[in-house]
Amino acid sequence: MARATHSFPDSFLWGTATSGYQVEGQSTNTDFWRWEQLPGRIAQGHKSGRACDWWEGGRWREDFDRAANDGHSAHRLSVEWSRVQPAPDRWDDAALDYYRQMVRGLRERGLTPLVTLHHFVNPLWVADTQRNLWESAEIVLLFAAYVRKVVGALGEFVNLWATINEPNVYMVFGWVNGIFPPGKKSIFAAMRVAANLLRAHAAAYCVIHELQPQALVGLPIHFRPIFPAHPDFWPDRWVAQTQFNLFSSLFPDAVRTGRLRQVLRPSLPIPEAKGTLDYFALNYYSADVTRFDLTNPRELFGRRSFPTDAEPDSSGLYASCPLGFYEALKWARGLRLPIYVTENGIGDETDGLRRRYLVTHLRQLWRAVNFNWNVRGYFHWSLVDNFEWERGWTHRFGLYALDTETQVRTPRPSARLYAEICKSRALSSDVVAQYTPELLETLFP
Numbered sequence: 001m002a003r004a005t006h007s008f009p010d011s012f013l014w015g016t017a018t019s020g021y022q023v024e025g026q027s028t029n030t031d032f033w034r035w036e037q038l039p040g041r042i043a044q045g046h047k048s049g050r051a052c053d054w055w056e057g058g059r060w061r062e063d064f065d066r067a068a069n070d071g072h073s074a075h076r077l078s079v080e081w082s083r084v085q086p087a088p089d090r091w092d093d094a095a096l097d098y099y100r101q102m103v104r105g106l107r108e109r110g111l112t113p114l115v116t117l118h119h120f121v122n123p124l125w126v127a128d129t130q131r132n133l134w135e136s137a138e139i140v141l142l143f144a145a146y147v148r149k150v151v152g153a154l155g156e157f158v159n160l161w162a163t164i165n166e167p168n169v170y171m172v173f174g175w176v177n178g179i180f181p182p183g184k185k186s187i188f189a190a191m192r193v194a195a196n197l198l199r200a201h202a203a204a205y206c207v208i209h210e211l212q213p214q215a216l217v218g219l220p221i222h223f224r225p226i227f228p229a230h231p232d233f234w235p236d237r238w239v240a241q242t243q244f245n246l247f248s249s250l251f252p253d254a255v256r257t258g259r260l261r262q263v264l265r266p267s268l269p270i271p272e273a274k275g276t277l278d279y280f281a282l283n284y285y286s287a288d289v290t291r292f293d294l295t296n297p298r299e300l301f302g303r304r305s306f307p308t309d310a311e312p313d314s315s316g317l318y319a320s321c322p323l324g325f326y327e328a329l330k331w332a333r334g335l336r337l338p339i340y341v342t343e344n345g346i347g348d349e350t351d352g353l354r355r356r357y358l359v360t361h362l363r364q365l366w367r368a369v370n371f372n373w374n375v376r377g378y379f380h381w382s383l384v385d386n387f388e389w390e391r392g393w394t395h396r397f398g399l400y401a402l403d404t405e406t407q408v409r410t411p412r413p414s415a416r417l418y419a420e421i422c423k424s425r426a427l428s429s430d431v432v433a434q435y436t437p438e439l440l441e442t443l444f445p
């Protein structure tokens with residue numbers, strides 16, 4: 001068969017994404033660390049411990065070398081608030097300087113940094129056991145002050161920012177199903193938190209632009225398309241739309257309109273949030289099908305499952321559904337903003353599924369780019385296996401496998417596959433034939 005190639009533009013960014021808590025290790029002054037110590041919170045009682053040892057052991061250096069050698073041109077990381085501001089009246093300049101070294105280290109290796117300012121985790125003083133400040137409007141100015149400090153310190157090397165990672169997941173996991181700290185189950189508290197997350201994002205947007213007019217600021221959304229089980233049965237359609245409106249599109253719609261949708265209440269005006277996005281940050285993993293089910297009020301009377309042709313991973317949380325990725329990109333295009341895919345990946349220790357996942361999802365990404373949709377970069381989750389929140393170390397997302405005892409990294413075949421794609425800035429039939437021969441006929445007929 002003749003060689004065929006799906007090419008991407010030279011300026012397209014190729015990278016991986018990580019978050020501070022999940023890779024740094026020893027993030028002891030945080031709510032998630034405290035949470036980890038409680039029985040039953042993390043699968044098999046796992047602990048983040050040294051994680052990927054980026055902080056004390058400085059292993060970010062060797063991991064950035066891996067990314068650079070593999071032809072990546074960008075990397076997304078996050079700053080841990082607890083390190084920069086360990087107490088309300090104390091800034092740690094040494095920690096800020098360490099983050100400066102990291103982002104400079106990326107630039108020195110030819111990688112463009114994308115920096116997230118909040119990724120699920122808080123300093124203990126923000127998340128007091130009695131009083132979590134995300135439930136109070138006080139958080140807005142506190143977060144803005146922290147953002148000012150970080151942007152002042154890192155701005156020389158960074159102009160791509162993400163304010164708050166996945167506010168929709170954070171609100172649901174922390175305040176609806178209680179999987180993350182503070183472990184609450186109150187829809188009304190969740191709505192208060194959603195409003196404060198949005199206000200804090202808007203304040204951060206203004207601070208970043210004040211310091212750096214040319215910055216690009218995003219708000220990464222965990223985007224899960226939901227298809228009605230029976231499209232001609234209106235209750236299924238209603239449930240799918242309601243779940244979508246209150247999860248995937250909740251925050252982007254609020255930024256578009258300046259009003260935040262609420263449950264059982266009229267929408268809340270938050271005018272300062274209107275227009276506070278320079279690009280859409282899309283985190284896509286998986287899609288769902290939903291059917292109306294009166295017995296499940298917790299999920300807004302829907303019962304979710306995976307599309308029949310989707311391939312589930314070992315966790316039962318995600319399944320490979322490349323068409324869902326295309327749908328997500330199509331939806332995002334409607335916002336008329338540049339798009340960066342800030343996370344996409346699958347947990348798969350053995351790497352068989354990941355290779356198929358990568359190839360089939362990048363094929364959908366290429367379709368979008370080929371239609372001239374304004375997609376500017378792709379960050380695979382993740383570079384090295386890292387601490388996967390409530391799933392501990394049971395769910396492995398790395399292109400590189402991590403031995404947590406020895407800190408040895410071993411490339412999975414997907415690391416080489418992704419390196420070939422990044423280096424050639426293309427998905428070619430040769431690469432598909434080598435890594436996923438079973439897909440060759442479908443992708444390059």
Ligand code: BGC
Nearest residue numbers: 019165166169222343381388
């Ligand atoms: C989060 C990551 C997480 C990934 C895989 C995303 O929702 O932003 O922190 O590791 O999902 O579960």
